[in-house]
Amino acid sequence: MDVVMPQLGETVTEGTVTRWHKKVGDAVNADDVLFEIETDKVSMEIPAQASGVLSEILVGEGTTAKVGARLAVIRESGGQPRQAAPAPAAAATGPAPAAAPPRAAAPPKADPAERLSPAVRKLISEHELDPRAIAGTGRDGRITREDVLAHVARHGAAAPAARTGEPAAYRVAGADTEIVPLNNVRKRVAEHMTRSWITTPHVLQAVEADYSRVEHARRAAGAQWKSREGFPLTYLPFIARAVVLALAKYPRLNASFGGDHLVVHRRVNLGIAVDLNFEGLVVPVVKDAAEKPLAALARAINDLAQRARENRLKPDDMTEGTYTISNNGAFGTVFTAPIINPPQVAVLSTDAVRKRAVVVESEHGDSVAVRPAGMLAQSFDHRAVDGAYAAAFLGELKTIIETRDWASELQG
DSSP states (O other): OEEEOOOOSTTOOEEEEEEESSOTTOEEOTTSEEEEEEOSSOEEEEEOSSOEEEEEEOSOTTEEEETTOEEEEEEOSSSOOOOOOOOOTTTEESOOOOOOOOTTSOOOOOOGGGGOOHHHHHHHHHHTOOGGGSOOOSGGGOOOHHHHHHHHHHHOOSSOGGGTTSOOTTEEOSSSOEEOOOOHHHHHHHHHHHHHHHHSOEEEEEEEEEOHHHHHHHHHHHHHHHHHHSSOOOSHHHHHHHHHHHHHHSGGGSEEEOSSSEEEOSSOOEEEOEEOTTSOEEOOEETTGGGSOHHHHHHHHHHHHHHHHTTOOOGGGGSOOOEEEEEOGGGTOSOOOOOOOTTBSEEEEEOOOEEEEEEEOOTTOOEEEEEEEEEEEEEEETTTOOHHHHHHHHHHHHHHHHHSOHHHHHHO
16 A cells, blocks of 8 residues: 555645654554654654555655655555655655665664754754764654754854854844744744735634633542543633534534635534644644543543644644634733634634632622633634624633533533
């Protein structure tokens, strides 16, 4: 069977093969890690889809290929393994892979420069560094971007930035300034968000929600949950659950804009924005979120976030998103205006939940009470829906958060 460059997200069109875990002639089992790729958004390991023998490698390490391009061939039965062939010019760019060594020969120790991702190789080139002088902390001793920056911080670059024609990362440009070039992920995020802002008529609306019932459920189950699950029970899964329930009533926000028509999705696939230690963000997707109870949704969100920060996302984790949640509340934000992730038509920002004095209405009159409250801000595409529809969705979301029996749902 052919091994092809997987689809890595709706807006990603190519990826770079950074490492082959198997060589020509090796036996391969389904789900074995076959190779690693790096895109403008994420690095990930790709498993084999079938068992057999790796008979050809068509795209070598360090080579960029389009989505769908043939990368290798797994011979599932019969025949003899063939030597690696050069990558077709139409499918990939970069150096052709070397022929595989005989099976009996011990592979020579790889030069550090041969095991660098394109982003790391570019950074090393900008600083005119010798990769052999940099200690690698990545898998199998690979040099990461952080290793290069740490080396530069300790030892400086080998030559002035002017020799490369580009500014060096974190180089002090003057007494009061430093130049920080955008990394690959940040560049692509900038391009995608700029395109969204220019082409999509954004409208922002917000409501403030009382999280008293959510807080009661979290306090009652929080300690036991963390002991059992290994991670804290935050507000995010409660919000995510409320979102999928509200989208069932207002499905036109669970949609994609297609020029002169709106594609309304039956499945709710929640994109969860994940920060990568301030070096960019990715938006992995919880598939069929509406089918998951609260506890399962919490586990799915935590799993995606952990794997995103450890570069262990799979291609399927980045596709088919229909609605996105951006969680800024962990940093204490009060109000955030998020940018839509096209082709989706809406994105929700969740901000910090804090104790506030609020007016409580009752049949006995109004009173002031201290309640945990936070803002929920949604940006929507005005081409897809109007303000009344989007506002009604936010009203439903607020009602669900404030009135649902979360303690019972968490136990279910």
